Every structure is written in C-alpha cells, then in structure tokens.
Amino acid sequence: MAQEKSMAIPEFLSKAELLKQGAEARVYRAEFLGKPTIVKERFPKRYRHPVLDEKLTHRRTVQEVRSILRCRRAGISAPVVYFVDYTSHCIFLEEIVGSSTVRDHIASTRQSDCSNELAWLAERVGQILAKMHEEDVVHGDLTTSNMLLRHQEDGESELFLIDFGLSYISALPEDKGVDLYVLEKAFLSTHPNTETLFERLLKSYAAASKKSSAVIKKLDEVRLRGRKRSMVG
Amino acid sequence: MHVTHELELFPDHRVTQMLFKEVKNAAELRQCAVEGKIKGALINPTMLVNPFQVLVAANKAVNLQKIGKMKTRSLYSEIIFNLSPTNNISEAFKRFGSSDGDDSVLVVLVHDKDEPQLLSDITARVSGRQVPAEDVSSLTDHAKIKKLYKITPQEEKCGTLLDAVVCRMASKDIL
Numbered sequence A: 001m002a003q004e005k006s007m008a009i010p011e012f013l014s015k016a017e018l019l020k021q022g023a024e025a026r027v028y029r030a031e032f033l034g035k036p037t038i039v040k041e042r043f044p045k046r047y048r049h050p051v052l053d054e055k056l057t058h059r060r061t062v063q064e065v066r067s068i069l070r071c072r073r074a075g076i077s078a079p080v081v082y083f084v085d086y087t088s089h090c091i092f093l094e095e096i097v098g099s100s101t102v103r104d105h106i107a108s109t110r111q112s113d114c115s116n117e118l119a120w121l122a123e124r125v126g127q128i129l130a131k132m133h134e135e136d137v138v139h140g141d142l143t144t145s146n147m148l149l150r151h152q153e154d155g156e157s158e159l160f161l162i163d164f165g166l167s168y169i170s171a172l173p174e175d176k177g178v179d180l181y182v183l184e185k186a187f188l189s190t191h192p193n194t195e196t197l198f199e200r201l202l203k204s205y206a207a208a209s210k211k212s213s214a215v216i217k218k219l220d221e222v223r224l225r226g227r228k229r230s231m232v233g
Numbered sequence B: 001m002h003v004t005h006e007l008e009l010f011p012d013h014r015v016t017q018m019l020f021k022e023v024k025n026a027a028e029l030r031q032c033a034v035e036g037k038i039k040g041a042l043i044n045p046t047m048l049v050n051p052f053q054v055l056v057a058a059n060k061a062v063n064l065q066k067i068g069k070m071k072t073r074s075l076y077s078e079i080i081f082n083l084s085p086t087n088n089i090s091e092a093f094k095r096f097g098s099s100d101g102d103d104s105v106l107v108v109l110v111h112d113k114d115e116p117q118l119l120s121d122i123t124a125r126v127s128g129r130q131v132p133a134e135d136v137s138s139l140t141d142h143a144k145i146k147k148l149y150k151i152t153p154q155e156e157k158c159g160t161l162l163d164a165v166v167c168r169m170a171s172k173d174i175l
Ligand SMILES: Nc1ncnc2c1ncn2[C@@H]1O[C@H](COP(=O)(O)O)[C@@H](O)[C@H]1O
Pocket: A019, A020, A022, A027, A038, A040, A079, A093, A094, A095, A096, A097, A099, A101, A145, A146, A148, A162, A163
C-alpha cells in the first residue's frame, strides 16, 4: 500500500547509534548497504508553522546534497551521498572512518607543540576553502568541528568538509567574507591564542584564488562592523 | 556465484545479483521480463562499476515503492531508472537495461528470504555462463560511464569512480 512517509527509516534509526542531538538535526551511525554510514535526520521544529517548517527542512536537505556534489565535482573531499529520503528528511552519508575533527586535532597537537604540523593544516584549510568559494559554495557554518582529517598510511592526511546543512550557492564576496568571519570567530574562541595560525590560514586562502582579494576586503569590513556592534551593545 | 544482500532499511527484502557472460539469448530474456515470466531487472553490466551501485538503486526503488513515489511502473524498471544520472526514462532503459544483442547480463532480483527456486529458474532460462557477480567490475566500460555521468578528472582525485557514480544516482532528483 502506498504510504506518505517512510516508516522504515524511523524504525531503522531507533536501533542506530545516536552520535549527536543538535537543534535542527540528529546524527546517527549505522551500517547501511554493508557500509559504515552516518545518517543525518532533520526533525520538525514545533515552534515553526508546519508548512513553512516542512519547506525549510526540505530546502536544507536539498542544499546539503547539492553542495556536497558541487564540492566533490571540484575535487574537494566531502562524504559520498548514498541515499536521501525527502519524506523523513534523512541523508545517508559515507562515514569517514578513522578520521578526527580538525578541532580535536588542533587541541591535541598544540599540547605536544608541533607547530609545523599545524601550520601545514592551516594552509591546507585555507586552500580548500578558497577552492570551495571559487565554486560559489558558501558553507554557512564553518567551524573546526565541521572539518575532518583522515590520516593516511603514507603520512599525507586528507581533509574533508562536512555539515553543509546551512550552505547555499552565492557568488557574492560579501557572503564568502561572512563565511570566513564565522570561521574566524569560531576558530579563535575554540582555540585561544591562535591568531598567527589563523593569519596563516587566511594568507593561504588569499594566495590560492584570484577571487580572494575581494573576499578578504569584505572580511575586513565585516570585522569592523562586528567590532562597532560590540562597542555599542 | 550470486551475491545476496539484505536491505537494512527493509529487513524483509533481499537483493540478489547474478552475472552471466557469453549470453546467447538476450532478446528472449528481455521478452520474458516484459511478459513477467522473469521477475527481475536485466541490466547491461558494462554500465556498472560494482555490485554496490545496484544495491543503491534497489534500496532507493524499494523505498519509493513503499512511499508510493516510484517514477516508473514496476520495482524492476525503477531499479534500472535509478541507475541513470538523468530523469529521462527511455534513455535510462536504453543505456542501463539489457539490449537484444548483449552478450552479458546482470540479473537483479528482490525477494523476501533466500529463494533458491527463483535463482534456479533464472539459471535455467539463461543460455550463458554464470560467473561471480563481483566480476562485473571486469566488464565495466569506464570511458562510457565517465562520459554519461559527467565525471570530472578532479573528482576522481578525491574519490573512486564508484563514489562519483553513487553520488550522482543519489542526487539526481534535485538537479
Ligand atoms: N561523514 C562523517 N564521517 C565521520 N564522522 C562524521 C561524519 N559526519 C559527521 N560526523 C561526526 O558527527 C559530528 C556531528 O556531525 P554534523 O552535525 O554533521 O557536524 C561531527 O563533528 C563528526 O564528529
């Protein structure tokens, strides 16, 4: 019998391992089609109008899938999309097995004081973000938790971008500048006293793309606005 | 020889894949499928990278069947349709479905528990040599697949051809 919503997926998720309960989504780990898989489930927000909520949730799911595909096409590592269900708003993604977040990596590396390694990482992040912005993907939620680092056998590490739930397509330097501003705020508050490291990231961002100077200029403007606002408020 | 996978989302559904080479009666087999004598999808294996690709298509087909949102008339045509990167149904059949002159075929069955009867029924109908389903990778037409799915050289640097193909299949409804 034709049903409107998937019953199978909620049933499946009830037995999966819950990794994270967020404000908009739950993240699970499970085996799917024989592979280790991350499932991201967006759930209804009760305080929003149901029709509006459904539309917004649908749009976020679509944007997330689109941005992942756009990034991968440009050679930026992001998890493979295995399956999407638009009735339960679930995305089934490749689990990046054996990875750690850049956040955890920075925290543990700073303790052992390997500044060379971190400089390499900051430059790599700068390059990848420049490439992403060249494709007009604005991530919308850049933090060091939304970057995964997988250490390869041969020593080289692979950097993945994840969590494109707030992403959108835009060519505007302003949008890209705000993207970097969000990262700067998150970076410096998560990792105190890393101003020089973040400078390094921005330098590498600037060097990697022809379009970057307009973005950095916007970043400076946004910073100034942010500062003015905090002086008033 | 065949591979059978349980669909984790639909625990009472299994997907079995059987691969045949040196097939002499592709036209007759296709006729059987049209008439419903073969309850399965007949796929052109040169368009497949790996059995996982079929699993992704089958899982999506079962899901759409359950929620009443299939784009084609049957579960088996839906599996073939899901393999294609575009939403053009006749093109999907032309490229991914078995054609009359083909000398190899991959048969996909969706069933509840292991049904040996179903399998021997298929082997009896195919005049050809059954080989391990995993050998599909040795028949893959890489150049054709890259062209059809529009896979960029940069993309292959950050993942396998299978990764790229699966991403296209999973996202084609929103392109
Ligand atoms: N594809 C993935 N592979 C491995 N871990 C992931 C993946 N996606 C998310 N995670 C983990 O789950 C956490 C929350 O995911 P998210 O809400 O998408 O940021 C991340 O910080 C990661 O630790």
